[in-house]
Amino acid sequence: MKRTLFAISIILILMSCNNQPKPAEEPDTTTNRTWWKEAVIYQIYPRSFKDTNGDGVGDLKGIIEKLDYIQSLGVNMVWLNPIYGSPNDDNGYDISDYRAIMEEFGTMEDFDAMLKGMHDRGIKFVMDVVVNHSSDEHEWFKQSRSSRDNPYRDYYHWWPAERGKPNYRWSYFDEKGEAWMYDSTTNAYYLHYFSRKQPDLNWENPKVRQEVYDIMKFWAEKGVDGFRLDAFQFVSKDTTFPKLPEGYEKEVIKYYGMGPNLHDYLKEMNREVLSQYNVFAVSEGAGSTFEDAHNLVDAGRNELQMAYHFEGVDLCNSLEGYELADFKEVHSRWDSAFAQEGWLSIFLANHDVARLVSRYGNDKPQFRAPSSKMLNTFILSMRGTPYCYYGDELGMTNIGFDSIEQYRDIAAINGYKKTVNSGGDVEHFLKTLKFLSRDNGRTPMQWDGSENAGFTTGTPWLPVNPNYTTINVKAQEGDPNSCLSYFRKMVKLRKDNPVLVYGDYELVRPEHEQVYAYTRTLGDVKMLVLLNFSDEAAGIELPEGTATDEVLINNYDAVETAGLAVNLKPYQAVVYALK
Ligand code: NOJ
Numbered sequence: 203m204k205r206t207l208f209a210i211s212i213i214l215i216l217m218s219c220n221n222q223p224k225p226a227e228e229p230d231t232t233t234n235r236t237w238w239k240e241a242v243i244y245q246i247y248p249r250s251f252k253d254t255n256g257d258g259v260g261d262l263k264g265i266i267e268k269l270d271y272i273q274s275l276g277v278n279m280v281w282l283n284p285i286y287g288s289p290n291d292d293n294g295y296d297i298s299d300y301r302a303i304m305e306e307f308g309t310m311e312d313f314d315a316m317l318k319g320m321h322d323r324g325i326k327f328v329m330d331v332v333v334n335h336s337s338d339e340h341e342w343f344k345q346s347r348s349s350r351d352n353p354y355r356d357y358y359h360w361w362p363a364e365r366g367k368p369n370y371r372w373s374y375f376d377e378k379g380e381a382w383m384y385d386s387t388t389n390a391y392y393l394h395y396f397s398r399k400q401p402d403l404n405w406e407n408p409k410v411r412q413e414v415y416d417i418m419k420f421w422a423e424k425g426v427d428g429f430r431l432d433a434f435q436f437v438s439k440d441t442t443f444p445k446l447p448e449g450y451e452k453e454v455i456k457y458y459g460m461g462p463n464l465h466d467y468l469k470e471m472n473r474e475v476l477s478q479y480n481v482f483a484v485s486e487g488a489g490s491t492f493e494d495a496h497n498l499v500d501a502g503r504n505e506l507q508m509a510y511h512f513e514g515v516d517l518c519n520s521l522e523g524y525e526l527a528d529f530k531e532v533h534s535r536w537d538s539a540f541a542q543e544g545w546l547s548i549f550l551a552n553h554d555v556a557r558l559v560s561r562y563g564n565d566k567p568q569f570r571a572p573s574s575k576m577l578n579t580f581i582l583s584m585r586g587t588p589y590c591y592y593g594d595e596l597g598m599t600n601i602g603f604d605s606i607e608q609y610r611d612i613a614a615i616n617g618y619k620k621t622v623n624s625g626g627d628v629e630h631f632l633k634t635l636k637f638l639s640r641d642n643g644r645t646p647m648q649w650d651g652s653e654n655a656g657f658t659t660g661t662p663w664l665p666v667n668p669n670y671t672t673i674n675v676k677a678q679e680g681d682p683n684s685c686l687s688y689f690r691k692m693v694k695l696r697k698d699n700p701v702l703v704y705g706d707y708e709l710v711r712p713e714h715e716q717v718y719a720y721t722r723t724l725g726d727v728k729m730l731v732l733l734n735f736s737d738e739a740a741g742i743e744l745p746e747g748t749a750t751d752e753v754l755i756n757n758y759d760a761v762e763t764a765g766l767a768v769n770l771k772p773y774q775a776v777v778y779a780l781k
Contacts, residue, residue, distance in 0.1 A: 231543055232585065233704045233724075238428065238482040238507055239545055240703055241326065242582070242693050243589045244277040247553045248285055248307055249293060250646045251592060253658035260646070260657070262303070262312035266319050271675065273323040275595060276693035280320060281328035281430055283553055285313070289339050291399035292375065292612050293644075294330075295432065296337035300417040317425055326427035328484070333414045334433040335400040342413075343401050350388050356407045359393035359441065369443050371395070372451035375612050377619040393443075395436055395458065397612055405437040405467060415474040422479040429476075431506070435459040435487040435498075438467060453490070455512075460489045465497060468505035477504070484508040484547060484587075492539040499544045508587060510547035511536060518561045521637055526735045529562075530709065530718055537585055537707045548581055549589035556642035558591065560600035564773065569737055570597050570673075572773035575688045575757035576733050579775035582692045583702050583722065583731045593647055595689035596678055600642040601667045606632065610664050611641045650676035688757055695755055695777065701727045710748070716740035717770060721780065728780040729754065734770040741769045749781040 252264025262285065265272075272280060285307050287299030294304060303313050320327050336343060345354035350362075361368040361382065368391055371381035375397040382391040383398050393402045403410050418429060438461030450457045476483055488495035488509035498509045513532045518524040540546050551558035559565050563573030574597030581588045603609055606618045614635055621631040641664060648670040649656035655670035667673075678684035696702045705722035716736035722729045730750060734740045744750070744766040753761060754777045761776050762769040770776070 232541060232545065235700070235704070236507075237326075238279075239587060240697070240700075241279040241587055242277045242696060243279045243281055243328065243547075243587060244272060244275060245281045245283075245552055245589055245591045246272075247283050247592060247644055249283075249663060250644050250657070252647060252649070253660065253662075256658060256660040257306065258658050258660040258663045259306045261306065262308040262316050266312070266316050269316075269319045269323060269325075272320075273325060274690065276690055276697060277590065278324060278697075279326040279328060279428070281428075281589070282330065284330045284332055284432075286332075289337055289399070291337065291397050293610075295332050296335070296339075296397070296400045297332050298337040298339040298341075300336075301420055314424070321425065327425075328428035328430050329421050329426045330432055331414075331418060331429045332432040333403060333417075334436050335394065335396055335402045338399045338401055342403075346401075347385055347387055347392070350390070356404055357410050358401050359404050359439065359443075360388070361391040361393075361443065363389045363391065367391075369445045371443070371446075372454060373397075375400075375616050377616040378623070379620055393439075395433070397616070402439075403437070404441075406439070406441055406463065411467060411470065415471060418471070418475045419478075422475060422481055426481065428481055429483045431483055431485050433487065434485045435464065435489055435494075436461070438462055438464040455487065456490045459487060460494050460497075465503070465505060468498070469503070472504045472506075476506075482507040484510065486510060487512065488546070492536075495539075495546070496544050499546070501543075508545050508547055510549060510589070514548075515550055515552070515555060519638065521634055524562070526715065526718060529735070530712060533584065534707070534709055534712075540585070541706065546586040547589055548584045548586040549591070550577060550581060551591045551594055551643060552589065553591070553643055554640055556638050556640070557598055557600045558594045559597050560637070560642065564737055565599040566737075569773055570599065571685050572757050572771070572775075574685050575692075576735070576773045576775040578685075578689050578692055579731065579755065579757065579777065580718070580733055582696045583729075583777060585703070585705070585707055585722075588696070590689075591643065593645075595686055596648060596673055596675065597685040598645070598648060598673060599667065599669060600637065601645050601665065602636045603639065603641065604632075604636065606635075608665070609635070609639060609641050611639060611644070614639050614641060648674040650674050688755075691755055699727070699729070700724060701729055705729070710745060711742060714740075714742060717742045719744075730778045730780050732768060732770060732774070732776045732778075734772060734774045737772045739769060739771055740774075741767060743767050750778040751781045752779045753777075754779055 249260050251260040252268050253260050254263040284294035286297045287302035288294045288297050288304050303310055317327055342354050342357045345352050346358045368382050373381035381395050384391050394400050395402055436458045446457055483506045485498055485506050488511040495509055498506050550562050558577055559574040563577050621628055645664055646657035646662050646666045651671050654662055655666045678686035701722050701724035705724035708721045710719035717740050718733040720731050757775045758771050
């Protein structure tokens with residue numbers, strides 16, 4: 203099928219808010235119960251959540267104002283994208299002060315109040331740690347670039363120009379696609395895997411590593427409960443910078459990821475920071491093989507607790523959309539590789555991709571709500587810790603900009619420049635961007651039907667999606683059939699049923715072209731999940747011995763069943779208890 207375009211609450215969560223020394227870990231298996239496995243994480247892009255001072259940019263006071271809403275979702279952990287001091291070349295992923303709060307977002311007092319407000323509500327907090335690179339406006343880099351013998355010189359990667367041009371390195375955001383930038387002050391090139399204003403830190407320098415651990419301790423002492431390590435698989439580098447094969451950038455993670463000393467650094471970080479507090483850490487990226495991923499997260503290794511791999515979220519990366527068969531295959535393969543040991547994250551959307559329902563579901567008016575509910579059923583019924591992105595609980599959709607002037611994201615703007623300068627297909631680039639741009643997933647939260655969706659009284663930094671008049675929290679609050687009400691029910695179902703967290707996963711009718719069906723089993727508790735990924739009705743004959751008992755959740759009023767035959771409506775999602 204081709205898709206077009208697109209509690210047992212071990213209430214450790216309620217335990218002390220202050221960070222206590224961490225008890226010794228038992229050997230981990232997937233069924234060993236731990237608070238971070240039982241979490242449902244809500245990701246907030248702070249720029250876009252709620253503005254309280256009318257400057258058009260979301261702020262921490264806005265998050266504080268909405269804490270009761272966040273709690274009402276049932277989620278028990280929040281991950282915020284970076285809120286540190288930053289010139290915002292990449293919206294906070296370029297940090298100039300790791301111990302300060304970005305002025306647009308508020309003050310350290312606001313942060314403390316926000317954290318307390320979360321903890322008072324039994325919600326844990328995950329801090330984004332961006333240390334593969336800093337901002338070029340960080341004092342370390344200012345010093346480093348000032349002279350070759352500055353004590354901070356080796357905080358970054360420099361290549362003296364008298365040695366000739368360094369071997370080509372590809373950059374994610376550079377407008378020429380080059381990761382080496384010439385700097386005339388010292389007649390040398392510095393490395394930046396991301397933008398020119400995001401120079402890569404030199405992790406091979408022990409002083410840099412100590413600085414990072416001190417920063418992490420600063421936030422752990424404040425009481426944060428977890429760290430999300432941005433682009434961390436890239437930190438360790440072969441500093442001889444050898445020539446890489448032609449076209450290597452098509453498999454960039456294989457070449458940039460899992461550098462020579464990465465595991466030593468993670469063990470060091472674990473010893474110095476993670477093991478000293480009741481915190482967990484999740485790596486953005488998991489290398490390029492299962493072995494890489496296991497080596498990051500398996501408990502006996504004393505490195506990280508969790509990782510997120512990109513195979514699932516990357517399935518829909520072109521205008522052609524994706525195949526359900528591939529979707530099932532990827533998620534089943536990763537699940538089985540982590541069935542005995544290690545722990546992963548489950549997500550289909552975040553601030554780096556377009557909206558969940560527009561990419562993996564169907565945002566046409568008649569299908570938006572059912573497909574959005576169906577996708578949330580998937581995320582919240584799989585093994586692994588679910589990450590739910592703000593606005594996806596409402597079924598917020600892509601905004602779909604038509605002109606490059608409308609974008610704010612450096613990836614879009616510099617990608618456009620690169621396409622123009624290299625004589626690429628600009629029309630195709632813009633069409634793809636309209637569907638896949640990160641800005642699609644960053645438009646302001648739609649709170650109500652008032653001007654600017656109740657996000658700001660000023661001019662929003664990124665336009666509000668015009669469909670806010672109908673798709674918004676206020677409209678959905680009062681409607682028991684809304685996406686929001688369904689999301690709350692589904693979160694509750696997961697939290698009340700450890701089988702959805704820890705249970706074994708088994709595909710049912712793997713060959714079915716429209717329906718993704720699987721069971722989850724823990725001891726004698728068994729559930730069946732049926733998800734129709736298509737815009738047409740779909741019949742499925744359940745295997746002999748699949749005796750459905752109760753319907754636990756359904757995104758339609760009823761489900762048509764006759765014996766073992768179930769007839770699902772377009773994008774219908776049903777979770778059954780099995781006898
Ligand atoms: C990954 C982050 O998720 C993304 O938003 C950012 O642009 C890059 N890392 C660079 O920090």
